[in-house]
Amino acid sequence: MPSSVMSTSKQGSGPQAPPAVSAIGLRKSYGDKTVLDGVDLHIPAGSVFALLGPNGAGKTTAVKILSTLISADGGQAQVAGHDITTSPDGVRAAIGVTGQFSAVDGLITGEENMLLMADLHHLSKREGRRTAAELLERFDLVDAAKKPASTYSGGMKRRLDIAMTLVGGPRIIFLDEPTTGLDPRSRHNMWQIIRELVTGGVTVFLTTQYLEEADQLADRIAVLNDGRIAAEGTAEQLKRMIPGGHVRLRFADPSAYRGAAAALPAATADDEALVLRIASDGSQRDLRSVLDRLDAAGIEADELTVHTPDLDDVFFALTGGTDQPKETLR
Structure with a gap:
């Protein structure tokens, strides 16, 4: 497993940037239930990495460990060059996390949600207002900025959620099933937002059960099953692994x-x-x-x-059909 130490490329074109996320042998159990059983990850900076798996496979647990929300029982990992165990503050300063459930406070306006996040990041009043205004415009929320977030549609809440995540200027964003419950139009809008983030140099770690989502967005995909990475590669590489073409x-x-x-x-x-x-x-x-x-x-x-086989075929072949992946509504 490559480490985050700088190395010289074979072409001699200079040093390669360290990976955004590097993990070796991550383990986590709850009682007698092993959730992660030796997970290795290597995610290049400025890419989209998708972690697929059935319900209960450990996707959210992996995100929580890498974002320092919980501790691993074993293994080691570095995020943005910081060790998750010895330098959790460094990790937190470099990342943003959007969970399965919105962190938006529906009782206050979208703008107030943004300003609250700016306060949490210790931005000055002036800087906070400037950042909030820029992100509300970027995510097409200016017209709704003064309205209570409880009046927002599901897609608007998710856009606000990600906008709030970006207040601190994170280099790495963990998106844990970000489009769950969204209608097809909102889901495609979210995909475009994710692509724009990566174009801007952000690394995206995406967990999803929508197979088309991973196919559309991810530079590399890993399938997690029974606590282990069953396979990893580009979408095309994974499809070629499965017979049926x-x-x-x-x-x-x-x-x-x-x-x-x-x-x-x-x-x-x-x-x-x-x-x-x-x-x-x-x-x-x-x-x-x-x-x-x-x-x-x-x-x-x-x-x-x-x-050729699609990701549905890959998913069922690698997970033994232990769970029904979500179909993308069309």
Whole structure:
């Protein structure tokens, strides 16, 4: 596991920045229930990292440990270059945390919520008002700033929640299921906000059960199951781990279909639909092999589609179907 010590890149282009989050062997139990059982993480600065897993897999526990809200039973971790055990104040100064449930106080206005957060960060009155005004404008909340937060929609409350998190200028933001309960439009708006944060240099640690959310946003994804990281990689890397990819060929002419079936004896045939299905990893080499066999037989398919496993397939394969992931509403 790479440490946060500066290292020289192989290309000789200078020192590489330390990771935003680095963890080795994180462990946490509650009684006889082991929640985290040796979790390793390495999250580059300025990226989006998504932690997927069934309910109870330990996603929120991992966030709480890394944000110093609770202590680990074992292992070590550094966040923004600070050890979570020996330098918790350094960690807290560098991060922002938005939990599953809004921290917004509905009894006061959006602006008052922002100013309260500015006070908690010990900003001067002038600096606090300037920061609040900038963030309310950035998150399209100016028109609602003077209204009680209890009158806000779910999407507005989540935007205010993240705006409050940004008051202290955190370099790393932990978003624990930030779009739970939001309608599709609000969810997509939140995705755009997250992308803009990363463009601005912020690192985002995202936990989610929405598989499309991880696919859309994350540079890297880890699947947590039974307290361990079952797999980690880009969305495409994870999808390639799971069998089930195939090329689907459809023919309008029955004679072309029969000829293709003879040229591709390993294909699964659907005589009624005139469709052949050939197992494939979706690679260019696999696809070329199929097309070369058809060309050699002088046959052309009327329709060719490549199907690869999606994150739903990955999730169920790695977690054993222990929990139903949330579907993104469309």
